[in-house]
Amino acid sequence: MPELPEVEVVRRGLARWVRGRTITAVEVLDPRSIRRHALGTEDFIGNLENSTVLDVVRRGKFLWMPLRTEEPRSAGNAAEPPGGAVSVETTPGVALMAHLGMSGQLLMQDPAVPDEKHLKVRLRLSSSDGMPEELRFVDQRIFGGLFVTSLVPTSDGGPGGQGETPLPEIAEEASHIARDPLDAHFSFDEFYRKVKARKTGLKRALLDQGVISGIGNIYADEALWRARLHYAKPTDTLKRADAVRLVDAAKEVMSDALAAGGTSFDSLYVNVNGASGYFARSLDAYGREGEPCMRCSAVGLPGVIKREQFMNRSSYTCPICQPKPRNGRW
DNA sequence: TGCCGAACCTGAAAGC
């Protein structure tokens, strides 16, 4: 399942292959994968063809490619400017936005390679010295998607510095997303203020991309386990020292996952070359129901990882070293 | 205003 490390692995791979190349043709095989492009398939294709990819940048799990457009056009999800299309000089920046959702893949492929079973969108790129000529969006569960969006000015340091060039613009749909723990501009004080202001459980806050981005179900469980905190701990009772430990744990687990090429449980997550990551082998809590807690067993305690339903998904905790809050309070 | 649950979606695995 793509979370921040997986999206970053994809971003790095993609940047190597597509930066500076022109999109020469676009084929939408399943319009459901561009349903967030409000102006429809023809507009989506029209916005992309003959555009040049400037970079590949990311905030949280949103990934986008700022485009240099050669002809006047309307940004797909932006309000139509008065009088219709505007001149090249005044056209706001546009970008191709991607979210991988649960099962989305962005693959660089040679045109001779047979179509994947769940291929949804195909971008043909200009020829470039031995590089694959197709960028394919493959998505089994169709939770992810592509759309063209406007870039809006930002004064907070850009998307997060993951691109080659620090851009003073951010994709409109990503502007409400908080920075992730690996972002050089991540502010602990901002995170702690937002968490304390929430009146909910700790894991729900971790999964709120407006509080902290990039954390999904897997890394939320791993970070909570490493920080010895229970998912249901009320956010307004979170001590600063606990929050520091939690953010450090999130940074650590995601850095480790990034170094391992991401977490793969099945074929649903692969990098742009179709290869799986190896971090699943290093998970301490997620997916380990019924197995001894590594930390407890190391000191002779009988902790066994337990799976519970929370927010319509599974949460894995050790009842010994991540005790449940009593009466909802600690 | 902000929290929370439902819905979206498909294939693999489990159960019968």
Next chain:
DNA sequence: TGCTTTCAGGTTCGGC
């Protein structure tokens, strides 16, 4: 063997 049910979870949206 084949059919049905359950499960996986990121994001959005509507209800409260």
